[in-house]
Amino acid sequence: MERAIQGVAEALRDARSVVIVTGAGVSAESRIPTFRDAMEGLWKSFDPMKLATPEAFEADPETVSRWYDFRRAKCLEAIPNGGHVALARMQREIESRGGSFTLLTQNVDRLHQRAGSRDVVELHGSIMVWRCVETGRRYEDLPVPFEEFPPRSPEDTLLRPDVVWFGEALPEAALERAFEASSACDLFFSVGTSAVVYPAAGFVDVARQGGAQAVEVNRDETPISDAVDWSLRGASGEILPRLVAEAFR
Numbered sequence: 001m002e003r004a005i006q007g008v009a010e011a012l013r014d015a016r017s018v019v020i021v022t023g024a025g026v027s028a029e030s031r032i033p034t035f036r037d038a039m040e041g042l043w044k045s046f047d048p049m050k051l052a053t054p055e056a057f058e059a060d061p062e063t064v065s066r067w068y069d070f071r072r073a074k075c076l077e078a079i080p081n082g083g084h085v086a087l088a089r090m091q092r093e094i095e096s097r098g099g100s101f102t103l104l105t106q107n108v109d110r111l112h113q114r115a116g117s118r119d120v121v122e123l124h125g126s127i128m129v130w131r132c133v134e135t136g137r138r139y140e141d142l143p144v145p146f147e148e149f150p151p152r153s154p155e156d157t158l159l160r161p162d163v164v165w166f167g168e169a170l171p172e173a174a175l176e177r178a179f180e181a182s183s184a185c186d187l188f189f190s191v192g193t194s195a196v197v198y199p200a201a202g203f204v205d206v207a208r209q210g211g212a213q214a215v216e217v218n219r220d221e222t223p224i225s226d227a228v229d230w231s232l233r234g235a236s237g238e239i240l241p242r243l244v245a246e247a248f249r
């Protein structure tokens with residue numbers, strides 16, 4: 001592992017353009033459950049793969065909005081971990097050397113921003129923002145918890161979380177930035193994601209087709225583990241700080 005970290009650190013020092021895609025695993029050490037790990041307590045019997053769909057919201061907006069409300073409170077209580085902080089430092093180091101750095105996240109928890117990352121591309125939206133199902137108008141700074149379920153806007157229209165559910169398109173601007181940055185980078189990282197949900201899972205291929213080297217940081221093996229140049233197996237909250245300390249001594 002030490003040798004792999006040194007190899008990636010060297011590639012990081014030499015890189016002119018770095019792209020990172022993160023998933024739920026990067027927030028696991030901030031005690032936010034991942035999708036494919038069981039939910040806790042009250043929500044143990046709720047399958048995220050069934051609740052994160054427009055069909056589920058249409059059938060039962062109360063249950064779905066209660067689930068998102070519960071998760072929103074958890075995200076607000078959570079504290080960014082060493083992995084988030086290391087990525088924020090990586091950005092500062094690379095940009096201060098004149099390089100380009102793009103952080104693409106599938107997470108809706110805003111922990112990267114709270115750790116100091118700038119200009120984060122939110123591929124799957126944010127749980128902190130809710131939008132009117134009729135007009136598309138977005139609302140932030142809403143009460144936590146909501147007083148009624150499903151919540152309603154000040155104009156008394158139905159609100160839904162401003163996140164991307166299965167079968168829905170990703171925000172166009174985020175998708176464009178992700179493809180542009182991935183195809184032009186020289187070093188690509190996939191961190192804490194099971195790499196099974198598209199289109200995010202495909203960005204590593206876009207990067208490799210453009211000639212980039214690829215790194216995976218994950219606790220477990222994933223479908224891309226054999227296709228990357230370096231697979232760093234372990235917790236991102238431990239590996240990323242070690243990597244950044246080694247690269248930018």
Ligand code: BJW
Nearest residue numbers: 023024025034035036106167192193194197198219235236
């Ligand atoms: C650690 C760790 C530690 C733990 N350290 N690591 C091509 C092929 C097949 C299917 C498709 C395809 N293209 C599109 C599809 C369909 C679908 C899809 O991908 N389905 C797959 C399941 C097969 N995709 C879509 O529907 C997307 N939309 C789309 O493509 O639209 C097309 C369209 C165009 C035009 C008009 C209309 C439509 C949308 C996908 C939206 C995903 N939404 C969710 C919910 C977001 C809101 C919410 O938060 O509730 O996004 S689902 C869920 O999965 C969430 C996540 O962002 C996403 C990815 O999960 P993630 O982050 O990887 O988490 P986990 O739990 O899966 O993995 C955690 C990982 O961390 C594990 O690997 C652990 O080992 C690791 N780990 N602790 C390091 N400490």
